[in-house]
Amino acid sequence: MNARAFAVLAVEAARDALRRRFALVLAILLAISLGWVHTCTGLGGDVSFNERPVDPALLAGFLAPILFSLQALAVLAVAGVLASDHLARPLAEGSAALWLARPVSRGAWAGARLAGALAVALGAGALLLGGTAALLATRHGVALGPAAVAALATALGAGVVAALAAATSLAVGRTAVLLAIAIAVPLQFFANAAGLMLALVQPDASLPGLLAALDRYGPPLGTAVFAATAAWNPHVDVSGALAPAFGRLLLWAGGAVALLLLAFRRTEIGR
């Protein structure tokens, strides 16, 4: 019964997410982002630096990971924004009581709301990352394999961000959740990028304080994306970081969802 209830509620949650005003904003942002990628990847002809021609493969290897990672960061933010009130809103409005009076477990309902928000975020992500990868592949000849791996890492990261945002929304207001997303997600992404770069250029050095802690213990939102897309650069090899980053992302995803379900089980309905 719970699997069927979950499926029914997840479809409704996804429809609900699509009906939000943010869905329209998201569509506009998608179009702008893809337009931006279209412009950036349109860079052609001979590029020179200090009057020396730059190898097009090197240029693509530098440009493509940055472009793709920025789009991945946008997908993470979208997942967080969508989840920031997708669970809390029906609770505040009171419609949650109607669904939860049915033979539906708390876990099925909270999981379905999360799945609905994620479905829309990942749908937008598939368009954004798919479009970016297609433009990079056709214009700069990069392989699609690393893009697929990075997209998978982005999807896992989106799950982490969405579950944490939804869990946080049970305790604090939406503005606070949005603020947390706006600060924490880019900071974590930057810490992962900095950690990976430092390991590449100066393996014995370590990041300062907070950045080191975020990179070492936080969800590796950026690590797997950077490690996968770095394969486009023939001069960089950070493939060793990929498997551990995926392992940590899986742990974080499991932990974030468990935290959400636990928090929701303790939440009182309709007070």
Next chain:
Amino acid sequence: MFAFELAAAAKHYGDHRAALAGVDLVVPEGAALGLLGPNGAGKTTALRLLLGFARPTHGAARLRGRDPYDPASRIGVGYLPERLALPGAMTLRRFLRVHAALAGLSGGAAERALEAASETTGVRDRLGERLASLSKGLAQRAGFASALLGDPAVLVLDEPTSGLDPLGVRDARDWIQAARARGATLLVSSHVLSEVERTCDQIVILHEGRVAAGGALDALVQPGESLEDAFVRAVRG
């Protein structure tokens, strides 16, 4: 097996205010219990504990012999909340379809239940409309249609006539009495004493989180007095 049980159930909120202060309540299957009390007496809190929306601070709540947090306890339960918040963007048909699916109905059985509930409650010609476009009275009828889907064995109604015009109030009474006639267990929380008097045979009066009076309607109301008199006597002493 009892349909509803509260055993020394207490519910305190963060400010240590006791919404319920040790309530004992048993409702046998097939009974029709009216839960009465002044504002803030703990009626809605009692329903929330019984439906698994909150945990008692002390004591226990059981729904159909199970922990109300167990989804299986809510199989065959229809619920109409006091503050009905319908998902406004959904059409009434989709809303009822989803509720039918969650109630365990599928295919033709779900459609038949949907048609029957919407016909009974007079909203069949509104099935294609968005819930946000319904008037207060029609929204209450839509809520009733959801609660009555599939002829539930247990009906929990919190202020069921809220927002209904006199015709709607009469219709609601008919729906409740029809449910009772087919053997459903009723738990009705209401301020409208006359409606409770017409639809319930057992009464519990809550006051300041405690049971101030309770029992069979005939026993509670003394000769020559109305339920209102019995209510005032129980609350004011």
